[in-house]
Amino acid sequence: MADTVRTTCAEASFDENQGLASLRNRHTIVILTGNHLCHNPRVIKEADALHAAGYQIEVLAGWIDDTLAERDRELMKTRAWRLAVVADWRPSQPWGPWRRRGHSLWRRWAIWRQRQLGRESVDQFGAPAGALLSAANQRPAALYIAHSEAAMWVAVRMLDQGATVGVDFEDWFSEDLPSEARRIRPIELMKRWEQRLLAEGQYRVCASQALSQRLAETYQVAAPDVIYNVFPWADRDHLDGLTKDRRDCERVSIHWFSQTLGAGRGLEDLLAALPLLNQPVEVHLRGMPKSDWPSLFEKHCPARCRDWVHVHTLVSNTELLSRIAEHDIGFAGEVSQTASRDLTATNKLFQYLLAGLPVVASNTMGQREVIDAVGDAGALYPQGDVTALAATLRQWIADRDALAARKQAALAAARDLYHWEGQLARVIHAADRAILASPIGEAFDRT
Numbered sequence: 001m002a003d004t005v006r007t008t009c010a011e012a013s014f015d016e017n018q019g020l021a022s023l024r025n026r027h028t029i030v031i032l033t034g035n036h037l038c039h040n041p042r043v044i045k046e047a048d049a050l051h052a053a054g055y056q057i058e059v060l061a062g063w064i065d066d067t068l069a070e071r072d073r074e075l076m077k078t079r080a081w082r083l084a085v086v087a088d089w090r091p092s093q094p095w096g097p098w099r100r101r102g103h104s105l106w107r108r109w110a111i112w113r114q115r116q117l118g119r120e121s122v123d124q125f126g127a128p129a130g131a132l133l134s135a136a137n138q139r140p141a142a143l144y145i146a147h148s149e150a151a152m153w154v155a156v157r158m159l160d161q162g163a164t165v166g167v168d169f170e171d172w173f174s175e176d177l178p179s180e181a182r183r184i185r186p187i188e189l190m191k192r193w194e195q196r197l198l199a200e201g202q203y204r205v206c207a208s209q210a211l212s213q214r215l216a217e218t219y220q221v222a223a224p225d226v227i228y229n230v231f232p233w234a235d236r237d238h239l240d241g242l243t244k245d246r247r248d249c250e251r252v253s254i255h256w257f258s259q260t261l262g263a264g265r266g267l268e269d270l271l272a273a274l275p276l277l278n279q280p281v282e283v284h285l286r287g288m289p290k291s292d293w294p295s296l297f298e299k300h301c302p303a304r305c306r307d308w309v310h311v312h313t314l315v316s317n318t319e320l321l322s323r324i325a326e327h328d329i330g331f332a333g334e335v336s337q338t339a340s341r342d343l344t345a346t347n348k349l350f351q352y353l354l355a356g357l358p359v360v361a362s363n364t365m366g367q368r369e370v371i372d373a374v375g376d377a378g379a380l381y382p383q384g385d386v387t388a389l390a391a392t393l394r395q396w397i398a399d400r401d402a403l404a405a406r407k408q409a410a411l412a413a414a415r416d417l418y419h420w421e422g423q424l425a426r427v428i429h430a431a432d433r434a435i436l437a438s439p440i441g442e443a444f445d446r447t
Helices: 002-011 018-026 041-052 066-076 096-117 129-137 149-160 187-200 209-219 233-238 267-276 293-300 303-308 317-325 339-343 347-355 365-371 386-398 400-416 424-436 439-446
Strands: 028-032 056-063 082-088 143-146 165-169 203-206 253-261 282-289 309-312 329-332 359-362 378-381
Touching: 018 424, 028 041, 028 129, 028 149, 041 056, 041 424, 056 066, 056 129, 066 082, 066 317, 082 129, 129 149, 143 149, 143 424, 149 165, 149 187, 165 187, 187 209, 203 209, 203 424, 209 339, 209 365, 233 317, 233 347, 253 267, 253 317, 253 347, 267 282, 267 293, 267 303, 267 386, 303 309, 317 347, 329 347, 339 365, 347 359, 347 365, 347 400, 359 365, 359 386, 365 378, 378 386, 386 400, 424 439
Parallel strands: 028 056, 028 143, 056 082, 143 165, 165 203, 253 282, 253 329, 282 309, 329 359, 359 378
Antiparallel strands: none
């Protein structure tokens, strides 16, 4: 009888089931990240969705940068759920630089210990894991959801204490980053945390069907729910209609963005394809240049095409869609250097579609999953095949009427398939199911 009630309640909507609504109103969900909010839109959307459903929400974050902290504050002005900064290492804080320096030294010690003694530790991340765990222990909650590597460690510790926990695989944490960076990460520990959270956690979601299937196969568990990294269709109501990036609107404009600008993002392909196009274009890249960017640009972009390329600084989440919408084509040249990059459908795909840009994407499994579904709004090219990339771009650039139709197809894909409004029920259902399967849910069944 209890299982029947639980299933019925978990599938009911907020409006249809006042008992479930009461359950939500009485309980708190804590989201564990340890990072800045403004660079983690998935956390924001999840918190918004669960709070709107009636849950009390608190996000545990960490601050290291004053500019990003101000963006976090701006984001919170329009939200009723709580943000708790569990570690503040900003330069402006009296002890911020010293705390950050001390933690950096501790991280180096942890990395040395792994290399010399083979002992892995959560301290290798350089994240405020201890502060995150302490804060979580001080906040009784019906559910704790991990959104980062260090947060997984916290969730496992909470699981050991009998808490109901979950994990959101924004990326495949243990299979992410290039080989050089992976050498100083506690890979085996992460795999153990992933195994436990997937086998024993109640809330289990990830960012693509391809990743869900691979996680299930790797850890021999039920496939996690898929919550795509999409954005609200309503965000288009806030487009500013300005032109800030483009220089010559007569040229077709290609756009790419990420947090950092450097090697391993497929930009080598895009730059090398430019001299193979039949006409000049504009290329707009948005991100923080890494130290390897100047040499990469000089090596892959011929001199005669370099003035086509424009680099822009990062903008706030609220402005990003407007800046993307200025352009004509979105580029997503992800490289399958890790399983995570190959399997994940990144948020740039969905931002392009929402902005009305058709997408030329490399053929990773995660991107193929999306591009195959959007028809004329997307095209794939083999990673590293500059000739194939250039051929697709030439075709799109040559026919402006067809390009305009592709833009309309992109908007239709965002409106009909890939929008956050369509993911809300999945997020809420996953949280409801997790709590209803816990001791709290068992008590709810008896009332």
